[in-house]
Amino acid sequence: MIRAGLIRRSSSGMYSLLPLALRSLDKIERIIDFEMTSIGAQKLSLSILLSASTWKQTGRWKSAGSELFRLKDRKGSEYCLAPTHEEEITQLVGHEIASYRQLPLRLYQIGKKYRDEMRPRYGLLRGREFIMKDFYTFDTSEEAALRTYEEVLIAYKNIFNKIGVPFVIADADSGNIGGTKSHEFHFLSQVGEDMILTCSNCGYSANEERAYGSLPLTKQAGNGVNKKPIFNFGISKNNRLIICILGSGYVLNVFKLKAAASENSFEDIQIVNDIKDIQINNNFNEIDIYIDITFQTNLPDLELFLSNKLFDENIYKLIQSNKHIITMHHGDFHNTSPGDGCPICSMSSVSHNNPLIGHNAIEVGHTFLLGTKYSEPLKATFAPETPQNMGELRPIQMGCYGIGISRMLAAIIESSYDEHGIIWPSSVAPYRVCIIPNSDEPLIQQATRNLFDLLTSISHELNGEVLIDDRTNLSLGYRIKDSELVGYPWMMILGKRFLESGRVEIHERRTRKILDVNFDEIKNIFLT
Structure with a gap:
C-alpha cells in the first residue's frame, strides 16, 4: 500500500490515507450507506472521547484491559478514546426512548476508533487508529431483535457481494462485546490471523474459537x-x-x-x-x-x-x-483443527466424516445479538404495549454490527493481488480507467482528451472514474508498471500504434489480457 501511494506511516500503528486510498474508502462507504438506508437505518456521529462512567457501569472499563486508551482531563476526570460505542449509543437512546411506539430504531455511524495494540502490524490490518462502521439496533422483544439480526445479515451479504471479493461467513464467539449470537465476515488470505474451518460438503463454517468437530x-x-x-x-x-x-x-x-x-x-x-x-x-x-x-x-x-x-x-x-x-x-474443550470431521456431516446418515478444511482469513465484519447486556446496566428501557403491572419498564433488546472499513481496504488488497500489484474489484478501485499518453505530441494529447470524453459519455458509471497519467517526463514503461501496481481495472495506452493505425492498446488488469481496438470500438467493451 505504501509502494502504490495509498498510505504513509505516521507513527507505530498510525497511518495517513492518501488521495487514492481515500477514493476507495469513499466507495466502500457509499455501498454501506446504500444498504443501511435500505433497511431503515439512520446515520449519526458519536463522540470519540468517551467518559469512563458508562464503561464502569457495564464492567468494560476493567475487562477491556490494556488495549483501552485511557486519559484524564485537567480536573482528573477519566475518559477513553473509543474502541467501540455500545455504552455511548445505549446511553443516548436510553435518554430519548420512553415508549414501545418509538421502537424499532436503527442507527449507524462511520468514524475513527482507537485501540492500544501491543504489537501493531500489517499496516491497516492491525493498527492503533482505524475507521469503522458500527450499526446499532433497538427492538421491543427478543423475537423482534432476532428478526432484525437476520435482516441485517442479508444487508451485510449485499454489501460484501457488491464489493466483489469472495467472503466467508463464520459462526463466532462474542468476545468482549458480549451477546448471545454472533457471526464474522472474512476475506480469505494467507496473512490472516484468524483460522476459519469449513466443510466443502455441507457449507459449515466457523471460527476456530467456535468450531466443533468429530475426532478422526x-x-x-x-x-x-x-x-x-x-x-x-x-x-x-x-x-x-x-x-x-x-x-x-x-x-x-x-x-x-x-x-x-x-x-x-x-x-x-x-x-x-x-x-x-x-x-x-x-x-x-x-x-x-x-x-x-x-x-x-x-x-x-x-x-x-x-x-x-x-x-x-x-x-x-x-x-x-x-x-x-x-x-x-x-x-469438548479443545481447539478443533483442520482434518477433524465436520460436526454437521457426522450426524448425517448420508455423508459421514467429511474433514474440515482450514483457511487463514482476515475478519472484516462482525455481527452481535446483544440482548440486554448494555440496556440493563445503563437503564435503557421503554414502556411496553401490554405492561404486566402499572409503570412497568423493560430493557431494550439490542444488536450491534461492525465493519472495519480501513481494515477492509487492506484486506481487499491482501486477498486480491499478483506479482505485479493490486487487483482491485471495479466497485472500489480508486479509478476504473487509467489513460497513458506516450508523449506530449499534439495528436496524442488531442486523442487523450477525445478518449477521456468518450469514456465519460458512455456511462454515468464512468463519470469521475477516468484518470489521465500525464507524467510524460517519466518513461512509458515506468507508468505502465505503476498503473499495474496501483491496480486500475483498465489501462489504455496511446502511443506509436495509435499514430500509425488509430488503434488503442487496452490492458485488463484482472486477466492481463491485452486488446488492440479501433477508437470507435472502445465503447463496446463497457456496454457489454
Missing part, C-alpha cells in the same frame, strides 16, 4: 493413552478451582470451557505447567475437573481416575488433602 480415528482418546495429558488451571470468579485435562498435543479452547461452565463466571484462565503456580491460597469452595474428549476415560470413580500414573502427583495430593466438593465434567 487417528486422533481419538485411546490412541494417546500412554502420553502425558495437558493440564490447564484457573480460578473462577466465585472461587472455584478449575482443572481442565486434554489429550497430549491439544490446546484448551477457553470459549468452549466458559460455555460449558457459564455458572462459574470465569474471570481468567491461567495456563500453567505446574499446579503449584496457581496455589495462591488453598481456600477453594469447590473443584471442577473438566475432562476433554481427547483424554476420555471409562473410570467413573474419582480415586481411580486420579491414580492414573500420567497425572501430576501435586494434583492428586491437593485433592486428597482437602475436603472440597469435586465435580467431574466430560465434553
Whole structure:
C-alpha cells in the first residue's frame, strides 16, 4: 500500500490515507450507506472521547484491559478514546426512548476508533487508529431483535457481494462485546490471523474459537493413552478451582470451557505447567475437573481416575488433602483443527466424516445479538404495549454490527493481488480507467482528451472514474508498471500504434489480457 501511494506511516500503528486510498474508502462507504438506508437505518456521529462512567457501569472499563486508551482531563476526570460505542449509543437512546411506539430504531455511524495494540502490524490490518462502521439496533422483544439480526445479515451479504471479493461467513464467539449470537465476515488470505474451518460438503463454517468437530480415528482418546495429558488451571470468579485435562498435543479452547461452565463466571484462565503456580491460597469452595474428549476415560470413580500414573502427583495430593466438593465434567474443550470431521456431516446418515478444511482469513465484519447486556446496566428501557403491572419498564433488546472499513481496504488488497500489484474489484478501485499518453505530441494529447470524453459519455458509471497519467517526463514503461501496481481495472495506452493505425492498446488488469481496438470500438467493451 505504501509502494502504490495509498498510505504513509505516521507513527507505530498510525497511518495517513492518501488521495487514492481515500477514493476507495469513499466507495466502500457509499455501498454501506446504500444498504443501511435500505433497511431503515439512520446515520449519526458519536463522540470519540468517551467518559469512563458508562464503561464502569457495564464492567468494560476493567475487562477491556490494556488495549483501552485511557486519559484524564485537567480536573482528573477519566475518559477513553473509543474502541467501540455500545455504552455511548445505549446511553443516548436510553435518554430519548420512553415508549414501545418509538421502537424499532436503527442507527449507524462511520468514524475513527482507537485501540492500544501491543504489537501493531500489517499496516491497516492491525493498527492503533482505524475507521469503522458500527450499526446499532433497538427492538421491543427478543423475537423482534432476532428478526432484525437476520435482516441485517442479508444487508451485510449485499454489501460484501457488491464489493466483489469472495467472503466467508463464520459462526463466532462474542468476545468482549458480549451477546448471545454472533457471526464474522472474512476475506480469505494467507496473512490472516484468524483460522476459519469449513466443510466443502455441507457449507459449515466457523471460527476456530467456535468450531466443533468429530475426532478422526487417528486422533481419538485411546490412541494417546500412554502420553502425558495437558493440564490447564484457573480460578473462577466465585472461587472455584478449575482443572481442565486434554489429550497430549491439544490446546484448551477457553470459549468452549466458559460455555460449558457459564455458572462459574470465569474471570481468567491461567495456563500453567505446574499446579503449584496457581496455589495462591488453598481456600477453594469447590473443584471442577473438566475432562476433554481427547483424554476420555471409562473410570467413573474419582480415586481411580486420579491414580492414573500420567497425572501430576501435586494434583492428586491437593485433592486428597482437602475436603472440597469435586465435580467431574466430560465434553469438548479443545481447539478443533483442520482434518477433524465436520460436526454437521457426522450426524448425517448420508455423508459421514467429511474433514474440515482450514483457511487463514482476515475478519472484516462482525455481527452481535446483544440482548440486554448494555440496556440493563445503563437503564435503557421503554414502556411496553401490554405492561404486566402499572409503570412497568423493560430493557431494550439490542444488536450491534461492525465493519472495519480501513481494515477492509487492506484486506481487499491482501486477498486480491499478483506479482505485479493490486487487483482491485471495479466497485472500489480508486479509478476504473487509467489513460497513458506516450508523449506530449499534439495528436496524442488531442486523442487523450477525445478518449477521456468518450469514456465519460458512455456511462454515468464512468463519470469521475477516468484518470489521465500525464507524467510524460517519466518513461512509458515506468507508468505502465505503476498503473499495474496501483491496480486500475483498465489501462489504455496511446502511443506509436495509435499514430500509425488509430488503434488503442487496452490492458485488463484482472486477466492481463491485452486488446488492440479501433477508437470507435472502445465503447463496446463497457456496454457489454
